[in-house]
Amino acid sequence: MKVQWQxxxxxxxxxxxxxxxxxxxxxxxxxxxxxxxxxxxxxxxLGSVVAGILMVYCFNYYKARKKKRGAK
Structure with a gap:
């Protein structure tokens, strides 16, 4: 359901x-x-929007990776 809203x-x-x-x-x-x-x-x-999307993606990737390392 969360993905649908996103x-x-x-x-x-x-x-x-x-x-x-x-x-x-x-x-x-x-x-x-x-x-x-x-x-x-x-x-x-559009360049600003794409740059913002890339920054959010990189931040979320880093955050998920850090969380995954902490779980091990």
Whole structure:
């Protein structure tokens, strides 16, 4: 049952991100160390979301691995 709620919430969040991203189609200046590039705002938004998902996944993986080692 918990997984079903996670999937439903994930789908709702994905829809909100898509709607928010498509309404913000302008370009923005992004500074990367010494360079300045212009990217569409949707790329910046999706990149931030993907980076956040990866960080949460890595944290949960580390936490589960630590818990598994403690159980041995």
């Amino acid at each position: 999937v439903i919430v994930g789908i709702i969040i994905a829809i909100l991100i898509i709607v928010f991203g498509t309404t913000n189609m302008g370009t923005v200046d992004v500074q990367l160390l010494f360079w300045t590039v212009q990217w569409p705002l949707i790329v910046v938004i």
